[in-house]
Amino acid sequence: MLRLPTFRYLQPRSLREALAMKADAGPDGMFVAGGTDLYPNMKRRHQEPRVVISLMGIEELRRLDGWNVGTCVTLSALSSLPTFQRSQSAVAGAAQLVSTPLLRNMGTLGGNLCLDTRCNYYNQSYEWRKSIDFCMKKDGAICWVAPSSPRCWAVSSSDVAPVMVAIGAEYRLVGPQGERLVPAGRFYHNDGINYLTKQPDEILVDVRLPAPNGWDAVYHKLRRRGSFDFPVLGVAAWIQWNGKKVGEARIVLGGVASYPQEVAAAGAALEGAPLSDEAIAAAADAAYQPSKPMDNTDFDLSWRKQMTRVYVKRALEELRARH
Amino acid sequence: MSNESKVKIALSVNGEPAEVAFAPHKTLLEVLREDLGLTGTKHGCELGECGTCTVLLDGTAVLSCLVLGVACEGRAVRTVEGMAQNGQLHPLQETFADLGAAQCGYCTPAFLLVAEALLAANPHPTRDEIKHALAGNLCRCTGYIKIYEAVELAAARMRGEVAQPTRESLYGR
Amino acid sequence: MADKRRIIGTALRKVDAVAKVTGGTRFADDLSFPRMLYCKLLRSTQPHAKIVSVDTTAARQLDGVHAVLTGQDLPIPFGILPVSQDEHALCLDKVRFIGDPVAAVAATSEETATAALDRIKVAYEPLQAFDSAEAAVAHPEPRIHDYGDSGNLHKLINLEFGDADAGIAEADLVREDLFFFEGNTHLPMEQHAAVAMWSPDGKLTLWTSTQTPHYVHRALAKVLELPAARVRVIATPNGGGFGGKSDPFSHELVVAKLAMVTGRPVKITLTREEVFYCHRGRHPTLMWVRTGVKQNGAITGMHFRSLLDGGAYGSYGVASTYYTGALQTVTYNVPRYHFQGARAFTNKAPCGPKRGHGTPQPRFALEVHLDKIAEQLEIDPAELRLRTLVPAHSLTANYLRVGSMGLGECIAKVVEGSGWKRKFRKLPHGRGVGLACSSYISGAGLPIYWNNMPHSGVQLRCDRGGGVTVFCGSTEIGQGSDSILAYIVAEILGIDPFDIAVVTADTDLTPVDLGSYSSRVTLMSGNAALQAAERARQILAVHAAKRLEVPAARLSFAAGRVFDRKDHKRGMSFAEAVQLAEAAEGTVGTVGSYTPPQGAGKYRGAGVGPSPAYSYSACVAEVEVDPETGIVRVPTIWIAHDVGQSINTAAVIGQVEGSIYMGLGEALMEEMAYRGNRKVVHKIPSLLEYKSPTTLEMCDVVTYLIEDPDPNGPFGAKEVGQGPLLPVMPAVANAVYDAVGVRIDEVPITPEKVLKAIRRKEKGEVGRFGPDAFPEIPWPEPTQIPTPWEGGDGKAVTGAPIPLERPH
């Protein structure tokens, strides 16, 4: 049986208490919510906190207040809310596509948005990683995906994060320094190791979704199986409609970089005109160009790149069809 | 590790109060199997990748390999051992047994519990809803079909209908 | 027996069903004993290396560690086949793949044992490693093993049944194709586990999740140098096996040794990753086939070559290699046949028997090859097959004795049920149907090690209370073998199968059954049980007849009674009949056993392929292919299976559906993928990245049972556990071609491959994805065996008579 290493487990009841515990623990402490990312990682010795601080007992994080969603709301809860299914369908839909029903009963929104980046040289047991002399992300020196690269290319694999970036959600963080509001797009770094701009001692408290107001968004996910699998490509598409025309648009790709990658040129290709086949093709092409999957997930990378075009096209076609 | 001091929690297991002491890093899976002697809950990966370790926690189906034992203080856990009542099988157990929905039986406790949670929330599931509800559980033996049929049959019986297996599912065509 | 059947052919519950749905079944990892220690294995981090030193000092010093073992502690080699005793419980001087076990620790907890592993220092001297059969062919040195037919080629086979080239020369059409079948694994949901207990009186007991307790028993006695009579192996119910628990394994020997050394019970439960290293799954196989056919579809000759990537050890590999050439002849008439097979050693987890053992790969090749031939001949593929069927009760070119043969009826059923005639080549672009057939053995004709004892034995005991206990070495792996014993005995003795206690798979208590492999159990233990039950019935009948004053031949055994068939009221309970017999003769017990008929082939290699009976299946798959992505979805599969006679129809259907499931996974997504860029390492040893279909991928299955009883099967029963898997992969490949006009000559059929082939076709190239070369192999001189219709007697004509090789 694969088991957890030893650690101390703390269950604070308030944000203040949680922050204090983290301050006490220092770099040895980590927050946990549903644990569906952290515990498997700990079993494979990716993260080795001595103190694990659960956020699940903090009332404030479980709150749902209009379009403000507490980060400890589970993905099951989020995807089954009728108001969300109607008016935040991209968020609910992306949450519904995460992993499995059982994992969604446990996994939270916050954990999903902070999900560790993934790589199939990294998401392996300690023994396996030892046999390749480890890699830069943990315990090793170089990156096996791009051996001459100075950085890690582990993949942003959250399904909900690209949607948050596309719709322009804001994240509220609370830390020892106080509170700050960060646009989703600025929460992520294109670096497999330091993939969040969040400080380790900051808690992601809630997410402020934009109110429904003439915009629409969809999320399409590519993976081998209809369940369990992480995205090898996610496409979040957002359009602010201006009558029959596209006012503003954002296309954000998941699963192809270390962060949810917004392709500005793809959005720009759509703006100011109706969503014609030509415009869609132009946007799909614009998204295809910078999409640079690496050989560290399921499927062949060149196929994943080609799929960017198809998936962007299909996402936009769906938005058009329901407008 | 063995020299780690134990924690003690009180919880409800299959409707009965229980107290149990264990090393604090243990998962609910380990606590159930090793400290409470309830080996009906199985495991296939311990990483959240198969669904075999499913139990119900306060009525919700979760993976016991990713739940800490200490996080279960005061909560209600239901395992396969709690399904039969007073020596009578649960309707799902009856239909799983009759249709051959359990071959090796290793995945079966998990499927039973997920199905039980499904039927509690949705007494009239369609085949498609059943597939989606069971999509977090792998079975290598059955191809799932007998499992769907068993869930459908039990659902009908639990709704009070007089239902029998179809001829094709028992005898083919 | 004139009685109407009451149990055989119905759909009763399995005898262990209630235990399985209540969590009552005790699998190996569910066992626990006072003072039990936990074992962990240190595995090689090198794909191919000499072991320079192993330093266990620091590990031994850790609190809670009771013993540490290395290769020197268990130096005697073992292996499932007598011809490949090439494994050590812990590597002795060399490691051969990443995952090869090197050292073992027993400690008071798994956590402590794991911590101790971190403290063991192993120094390696790396050797060049090979990640494919082609690489092994190209590099005879450094040798992975110091035995084998040539360099890194473990086994080379060259068998010619008649002059195949001459046959092919007579053809109107000659077609040559290359195929590749990637390796995949069993992935039982239960991870292997074992618990060993040593008692100071010199007795060892091992509980283990094995499909073959008898072979584990032999390996333990050999490696631990214990008298077999002091070793007891109990196979716990397997949480799925599929062939993956059929070898004696390192961890079984190691916990046994640790129990002996520490005097305490020792348990090991493998992690999922370690299960991937145990493997013994499908051999990656490259195949080349050349067939000549007449305009009407008749085959004039066939030449088939296979190259198997065996991984690091022999395992069942010699048999697997023969199997890639053995069963081509039992479905369609092949008058002259040339088979060349080679198995290479590589630095990957060892391959072995997975459901269908060695035959899914050539079946895939053959059925796709035939689909192409049918198209060239402009004959409907179903029709082509119907024209060339092997007749029932006949002998094939390679001396396999076919008994009952329901393939024609199987084809007719799926053709009708699937609406084949409406759909084939007529569905809109992106949708298609494909057809394929197959056959499989119901147990092998020869045992794995040479002996002339029965393959299966049963003891039966009748209790004066009316209960019956059946003892048999057979192993329940989910296929229902315990139930089969109960049903058969209950049928003959006219009692309720749930009044029968079944005691199985315990080498102290049960007579030998060779194990749950080769689809042998229903036929062989079933026949043994049948014989034991009939003998018991005879004894009871004598005494009941005396009391009832009717001739014994007029007695019926049914509904728990023994009575006069002509006057039902004249009778007694079954229990009374037992009491009468017991009073007259003493304890009522009988035995039964089964030995398969002798094979017709007398050449070296003739041991693989013969079976008491062959099952047959035909399958139609319908697919949807997205031409923009290459993604293949399979909504429905129609399958007809000739099972001879169902003992339990629901169990048969369960096996069919499970086989389709596993076949679908192999067809579309499952593969044992390795990395070559960083050492040779398994790319994805996890349940997340090894893609097993979920409920959302599984197709609908329409099952037709064809019952064409075989004289060799109990009540006519043939196998069902493996055969229905075989046609799935080629049926899907053929359907993909029907849908989008491209040939994927490689399994799994992934979207990348489909899309590549579609793009090639759009560019005017050949719309195909698959291998394009078969390497040069140093084949030995062919063994020539004249076919039966050329006056052959099953013997080879070249060279001196050679003893039969008996890998099976």
Ligand SMILES: Cc1cc2nc3c(=O)[nH]c(=O)nc-3n(C[C@H](O)[C@H](O)[C@H](O)COP(=O)(O)OP(=O)(O)OC[C@H]3O[C@@H](n4cnc5c(N)ncnc54)[C@H](O)[C@@H]3O)c2cc1C
């Ligand atoms: C088999 C399997 C399949 C999966 N498939 C998918 C998939 O398809 N798509 C997908 O997106 N995910 C997938 N996941 C990952 C995971 O289950 C989900 O992303 C889940 O939402 C994570 O949430 P959690 O609460 O369990 O995270 P946790 O494990 O609790 O936390 C994850 C990380 O976030 C940090 N964290 C959590 N909450 C906060 C907070 N409020 N403030 C600050 N830091 C925080 C933790 O410290 C930790 O580093 C899968 C996981 C498994 C095991």
Ligand code: SF4
């Ligand atoms: S991208 Fe490179 S450094 Fe990052 S996890 Fe993968 S192999 Fe390691």
Ligand code: FES
């Ligand atoms: S054991 Fe596999 S999900 Fe828990």
Ligand code: FES
């Ligand atoms: S019944 Fe064996 S895994 Fe499901």
